[in-house]
Amino acid sequence: MKVVIIIPTYNEKGNIERIVPITEDVFKRINNYEMEILVTDDNSPDGTAEKVIELSKKYKNIELSSGMRHGLGAAYVRGMTYAIEKMGADIVFEMDADLQHDPEKIPNFLAKIDEGNDMVIGTRYSEGGSIPAAWPIHRKIFSIFGNLLIRTIMMRFWLHDWTGGFRALKKEVFLKEKDELTEFKGYTFQVSFLHKAVRDGFKIAEVPFHFGERNIGDSKIAPMSYIANVLKYVITARIKELVFGKFGKFMVVGGFGFVINAVVLRALVEGFNFAPVPANLIGAACAIFSNFNFNNLWTFGERKANTVISYFSKLIQFYATSAFGVIFIQTGTIFLGDTFIGRQYYFIYFLVGTGVLLTWNFTMYSVVIWRKSRR
Ligand SMILES: Nc1nc2c(ncn2[C@@H]2O[C@H](COP(=O)(O)OP(=O)(O)OP(=O)(O)O)[C@@H](O)[C@H]2O)c(=O)[nH]1
Ligand SMILES: [Mg+2]
Structure with a gap:
């Protein structure tokens, strides 16, 4: 040499x-x-x-x-x-x-x-x-x-x-x-x-x-x-x-999910008289599905699920890791606000809860689901 x-x-x-x-x-x-x-x-x-x-x-x-x-x-x-x-x-x-x-x-x-x-x-x-x-x-x-x-x-x-x-x-x-x-x-x-x-x-x-x-x-x-x-x-x-890397993509995907979540939440509460807590759980479930697919194909595309089995196993992992945040952090905030402050501000509780949730999610996704496989 x-x-x-x-x-x-x-x-x-x-x-x-x-x-x-x-x-x-x-x-x-x-x-x-x-x-x-x-x-x-x-x-x-x-x-x-x-x-x-x-x-x-x-x-x-x-x-x-x-x-x-x-x-x-x-x-x-x-x-x-x-x-x-x-x-x-x-x-x-x-x-x-x-x-x-x-x-x-x-x-x-x-x-x-x-x-x-x-x-x-x-x-x-x-x-x-x-x-x-x-x-x-x-x-x-x-x-x-x-x-x-x-x-x-x-x-x-x-x-x-x-x-x-x-x-x-x-x-x-x-x-x-x-x-x-x-x-x-x-x-x-x-x-x-x-x-x-x-x-x-x-x-x-x-x-x-x-x-x-x-x-x-x-x-x-x-x-x-x-x-x-x-x-x-x-x-x-x-x-x-930051902008063109994973974080930027993650923000775009998350932003889209956020809109889905917010629209479903508002529609159910304003249009169908749902209580904010169940309405948010449904909205979040729709957002999670959208987020999973966009992240899988785009944000973490190079580590994406290649087979049907790995797709579903990742999807389940994704719902499981997201569930904690959605139930305890995001919907939890809505629940607390709804119970102790008043229903009229439910959308503000949603915004606050979602902010904290975002930080939690990115950490979980990159550390657990799409973690880099060791070379
Ligand atoms: N070929 C070539 N060598 C350069 C050029 N600029 C600097 N060098 C060489 O790069 C090395 C580092 O440059 P120095 O001037 O010593 O930079 P420095 O160590 O940060 O600064 P000092 O602590 O003041 O020496 C030296 O060997 C320089 O001769 C250049 O434009 N062309
Ligand atoms: Mg020198």
């Missing part, structure tokens, strides 16, 4: 001549993988590329990919494509040139890959990891709270470091996400790549590491546009997931 460590560079001549020998030393201790280095340089005016060519005379496992400067994401997409297509990489690494990512950690990443993970994320924010103590306070705050904010918006708390660029991944992960990554040219690449990998169910592990300080060369990061772009990405990505 071949591993290619991709090092993106822009004006890193001083750093590349330091990091290559250190990385090569680490390679000597790895014997179950064939280890190579690829430097993706964007025609750095300081002569980084010439330095790489010089190094490649001493070390035979180094290649250079030169291109126009289109930002870090573009450099990685080009580098990963080159590593996989031209060098035959099975696994690629992302690693900064400025020694902020300690090459000594490479074996820890590979150990996680050996355990069966598809992608391994270096993390500065969990136990065993850190950011430089000497950083000015505002940079520390941005770094820590920025990541915390991203984790919160993404609602995936088990991943601690979304913005870091010390990673290892199997080629399958890159090949799957490649087409969606080309639009993220700058540092947003890191967040969007991780997000898409999680979304698609790749197995992801973390390796804590101490993020060192840059000693040579200039930082390429433009903090303000970086923060704005990352925030824009995470917020729009989450909204899309």
Whole structure:
């Protein structure tokens, strides 16, 4: 199996001549993988590329990919494509040139890959990891709270470091996400790549590491546009997931069920003099039938019932799990209001009860009926 460590560079001549020998030393201790280095340089005016060519005379496992400067994401997409297509990489690494990512950690990443993970994320924010103590306070705050904010918006708390660029991944992960990554040219690449990998169910592990300080060369990061772009990405990505994802579909189906429930309830109470409690039970039974079929075909379509038996067994489960909520939460609220406040407000009790019911239902459906089968 071949591993290619991709090092993106822009004006890193001083750093590349330091990091290559250190990385090569680490390679000597790895014997179950064939280890190579690829430097993706964007025609750095300081002569980084010439330095790489010089190094490649001493070390035979180094290649250079030169291109126009289109930002870090573009450099990685080009580098990963080159590593996989031209060098035959099975696994690629992302690693900064400025020694902020300690090459000594490479074996820890590979150990996680050996355990069966598809992608391994270096993390500065969990136990065993850190950011430089000497950083000015505002940079520390941005770094820590920025990541915390991203984790919160993404609602995936088990991943601690979304913005870091010390990673290892199997080629399958890159090949799957490649087409969606080309639009993220700058540092947003890191967040969007991780997000898409999680979304698609790749197995992801973390390796804590101490993020060192840059000693040579200039930082390429433009903090303000970086923060704005990352925030824009995470917020729009989450909204899309919510609106077009399961939750959005669930709301549409539930909304339709709600209308059915409300219409039947009102018709029976106003038109046929039913008491609100039995009228709601009938209305809810009709809504449940509609909800089940739409959820089965659409919201949870990829996990839908395929046979008559599984259809009926899911339908019964659905009625059983819904029954609790409908009888005790929704109709229970109507019953209490009807008994202790007065019948004239029955529709308000219905609205309140339905609100609480909704929360209960989504949890039950996704945890019990259409739960993901384990792979
Ligand atoms: N090829 C290429 N490499 C880039 C580009 N921008 C940044 N890099 C490289 O990406 C790595 C990370 O960039 P840094 O400037 O160190 O970003 P940072 O670590 O967040 O910031 P510092 O802590 O200030 O170093 C370095 O190896 C850079 O040379 C780019 O546009 N093209
Ligand atoms: Mg750096």
